[in-house]
Amino acid sequence: xxxxxxxxxxxxxxxxxxxxxxxxxxxxxxxxxxxxxxxxxxxxxxxxxxxxxxxxxxxxxxxxxxxxxxxxxxxxxxxxxxxxxxxxxxxxxxxxxxxxxxxxxxxxxxxxxxxxxxxxxxxxxxxxxxxxxxxxxxxxxxxxxxxxxxxxxxxxxxxxxxxxxxxxxxxxxxxxxxxxxxxxxxxxxxxxxxxxxxxxxxxxxxxxxx
Numbered sequence: 001x002x003x004x005x006x007x008x009x010x011x012x013x014x015x016x017x018x019x020x021x022x023x024x025x026x027x028x029x030x031x032x033x034x035x036x037x038x039x040x041x042x043x044x045x046x047x048x049x050x051x052x053x054x055x056x057x058x059x060x061x062x063x064x065x066x067x068x069x070x071x072x073x074x075x076x077x078x079x080x081x082x083x084x085x086x087x088x089x090x091x092x093x094x095x096x097x098x099x100x101x102x103x104x105x106x107x108x109x110x111x112x113x114x115x116x117x118x119x120x121x122x123x124x125x126x127x128x129x130x131x132x133x134x135x136x137x138x139x140x141x142x143x144x145x146x147x148x149x150x151x152x153x154x155x156x157x158x159x160x161x162x163x164x165x166x167x168x169x170x171x172x173x174x175x176x177x178x179x180x181x182x183x184x185x186x187x188x189x190x191x192x193x194x195x196x197x198x199x200x201x202x203x204x205x206x207x208x209x210x
Contacts, residue, residue, distance in 0.1 A: 008046050010036060015057035023104025024054060024112065054112050062119040065093060069127040079134040080197045086131070087182050125155055140194040150189045157181045 014036060018027045029050055033040045047053040072085045106113040132151050141147050187195065 003046065007038070007042075009060075011043065011046060011053065012057050012060040015053050016061045019054060019057055019105065020061075020098075020101060023101040024109040025104055025107075027054070029053070051109070051111070054109060055115060058112055058115055059119070062116075062123055065089075066123045066127070069124060073127050073130050079131070079138045079140050080194055081201060082131055082134060083186070084198055084201045086128075087179075090182070128154060140191060141189050142191050145189045147189075150185060153185055154181065157185065 011032065014032055015027070018032065027050070029040055029043055032053075033043045043053075047056065068089055069086065072082050072089070075082065077085070102113075105116070129151060132147055135141060136147055141150065186198075190198070
């Protein structure tokens with residue numbers, strides 16, 4: 001069977017946007033096909049059904065995030081600039097998420113929620129570990145701080161807090177949770193000079209959209 005990659009990517013892109021906006025239960029293949037101007041028969045040419053399409057759309061979403069993080073981590077920028085870039089990216093990405101939407105996916109598409117957790121842990125948080133190699137070389141943490149502990153705190157905090165039930169119980173958005181995790185941990189761990197540098201960099205950027 002012949003496939004058009006452009007058409008497939010359009011389907012994945014729209015499904016990703018709908019999942020992040022509405023959750024799993026409220027998205028229908030009829031609406032996806034209609035908005036793209038294709039038939040459901042064409043849709044089924046690429047995906048066996050809603051479950052497969054949603055799963056592939058989530059993987060498509062994470063590939064984009066991973067590519068951006070790879071570019072940041074592998075750059076020649078100093079640690080503080082890399083950290084700031086990742087914080088800005090996380091603010092932007094988490095701003096697209098809604099706790100109710102994430103809870104909907106967790107309840108009505110548990111296999112997709114499991115994939116989200118796996119991809120986040122294996123693909124994204126592992127990039128933070130690579131980032132810390134630069135931090136060690138540049139000695140940006142206070143002498144009394146063990147950077148291994150900081151890394152463990154970040155990984156544990158993200159696992160615990162980026163959870164729809166936690167976000168809903170605390171009445172916080174995913175964006176606010178991510179910002180708090182980075183802010184609290186790094187404010188206490190970085191040297192005075194490193195904190196001043198990241199504040200200076202942050203002041204030179206427009207505030208992220210609300």
